[in-house]
Amino acid sequence: MFTTSDRLGGMPGQKVALRGWLAARQDRGRLVFVTLRDGQGQVQLVASKQQLGEEELIALRHAPLESALRVWGTVGSVPGGDTVELQLERVEILPSADGFPIGRKEHGPEFLMEQRHLWLRSPRQAAIMRVRSSLEQACCSFLHSEGFFRFDAPLMTPTACEGTTELFELDYFGLPAYLSQSAQLYSEAGIAALEKVYSFGPCFRAEKSNTRRHLTEFWGVEPEMAWVEAEENMRFQERFIRAILAAVAEERADDLRLLEQDPAKLMLPAGGFEVLLYGEALRRLAGKGRVLSWGKDLSVEDEEALSADFDRPFFIYKYPVQCRAFYIEPDARQPELALSSDCLMHGGFGEIITGGQRAADADFLLARIREHGLDETVFSWYLDLRRYGGVPHSGFGMGIERMLRWICGLHHIRETIPFARTPQRCRP
Numbered sequence: 001m002f003t004t005s006d007r008l009g010g011m012p013g014q015k016v017a018l019r020g021w022l023a024a025r026q027d028r029g030r031l032v033f034v035t036l037r038d039g040q041g042q043v044q045l046v047a048s049k050q051q052l053g054e055e056e057l058i059a060l061r062h063a064p065l066e067s068a069l070r071v072w073g074t075v076g077s078v079p080g081g082d083t084v085e086l087q088l089e090r091v092e093i094l095p096s097a098d099g100f101p102i103g104r105k106e107h108g109p110e111f112l113m114e115q116r117h118l119w120l121r122s123p124r125q126a127a128i129m130r131v132r133s134s135l136e137q138a139c140c141s142f143l144h145s146e147g148f149f150r151f152d153a154p155l156m157t158p159t160a161c162e163g164t165t166e167l168f169e170l171d172y173f174g175l176p177a178y179l180s181q182s183a184q185l186y187s188e189a190g191i192a193a194l195e196k197v198y199s200f201g202p203c204f205r206a207e208k209s210n211t212r213r214h215l216t217e218f219w220g221v222e223p224e225m226a227w228v229e230a231e232e233n234m235r236f237q238e239r240f241i242r243a244i245l246a247a248v249a250e251e252r253a254d255d256l257r258l259l260e261q262d263p264a265k266l267m268l269p270a271g272g273f274e275v276l277l278y279g280e281a282l283r284r285l286a287g288k289g290r291v292l293s294w295g296k297d298l299s300v301e302d303e304e305a306l307s308a309d310f311d312r313p314f315f316i317y318k319y320p321v322q323c324r325a326f327y328i329e330p331d332a333r334q335p336e337l338a339l340s341s342d343c344l345m346h347g348g349f350g351e352i353i354t355g356g357q358r359a360a361d362a363d364f365l366l367a368r369i370r371e372h373g374l375d376e377t378v379f380s381w382y383l384d385l386r387r388y389g390g391v392p393h394s395g396f397g398m399g400i401e402r403m404l405r406w407i408c409g410l411h412h413i414r415e416t417i418p419f420a421r422t423p424q425r426c427r428p
């Protein structure tokens with residue numbers, strides 16, 4: 001029976017077997033120290049001639065870095081530390097080529113991205129992937145506990161959801177189709193059957209923007225709720241964010257520390273998330289010397305400047321309708337404003353969620369579809385949702401990679417997903 005590196009702390013003095021990869025080695029003459037990496041983390045192995053035998057010690061000394069190993073030994077404590085190590089009694093080395101391309105020296109991001117299939121093994125990258133997995137799990141668990149049903153939308157669609165400029169087109173047996181930008185429109189069909197649904201899947205955006213926060217393929221979690229209006233939607237987002245961050249902090253504290261992040265940063269201060277009206281956001285930005293004319297969307301830099309003043313996430317609410325997608329419900333008293341919000345992470349980070357109340361009226365929607373230059377013939381199904389049993393409803397979408405970038409304190413979004421897709425890169 002093999003165990004894993006994360007369990008050894010609770011097994012001092014016991015004989016155990018482990019499997020993993022040879023991540024690093026230090027040869028100290030009589031003793032050889034090896035860092036063994038497995039799916040949960042890493043542990044130090046100590047090999048001596050007395051305990052391991054000469055032949056196996058020599059083999060271990062010469063095994064190429066990244067060789068796969070099966071090892072057996074006794075768990076001991078590292079002198080002067082609170083970690084454990086394994087005193088080796090037996091080693092099996094699986095064949096592996098020499099010359100692992102990623103070494104200890106600094107490599108540039110382009111090289112590392114080209115070697116992404118190997119880079120993923122490094123302790124930092126593996127920690128990020130474990131945090132990602134926990135974050136995804138936390139989103140689904142929270143929504144499930146709130147009575148949501150997971151509702152999977154198609155990835156090949158005949159329509160744009162978020163505007164026509166960012167579509168990847170494909171040839172669907174001679175007809176045009178597009179990779180989905182968002183599951184939202186389909187989830188709106190789901191709520192009339194299930195009331196509360198969420199999608200969890202890839203979203204595609206053919207934006208040529210080379211920023212530290214955009215991917216052309218990202219993963220979205222998009223809840224959609226019947227009977228919920230815009231303000232309740234924001235309150236729900238607050239509970240969602242608090243819950244998923246708390247769950248990740250609890251499950252991945254060690255990985256967060258490895259990434260030099262204090263897990264306590266995920267426990268947000270008490271008190272509600274502030275709701276800033278769009279007009280107020282403009283005034284605050286002007287106070288920072290960033291003058292924006294009414295009707296303009298905030299830039300990345302504007303969001304960063306604004307969010308630097310907050311110690312917890314906050315909303316910008318009631319954007320001008322021209323800043324928003326076609327499907328948003330206008331404010332009844334001020335129809336030039338949309339019942340739509342962005343949630344921004346604090347500390348200079350920026351947008352993490354967009355959400356809002358969906359337009360209820362079929363005629364209004366049809367007019368908006370025409371205004372946006374969308375093909376109305378492929379939207380008749382969407383208008384049916386208003387014609388038959390329409391209810392007030394709202395929802396939102398959060399990018400997993402955006403949230404992960406905040407959680408892990410990463411400079412660039414490319415490290416948040418196993419294989420990033422950007423305008424420059426569709427490999428490996």
Ligand code: 4AD
Nearest residue numbers: 182184214215218222352353354395396397399402
């Ligand atoms: O703001 P977006 O475009 O909103 C929608 O797609 C709505 N249909 C969501 C909804 O109401 N169901 O995208 C939602 C979130 C953004 O807030 C951001 O976190 C992330 O998805 N996102 C991206 N992440 C990485 N790369 C990109 N190019 C992204 N575009 C959006």
Ligand code: MG
Nearest residue numbers: 342351353354
């Ligand atoms: Mg948005």
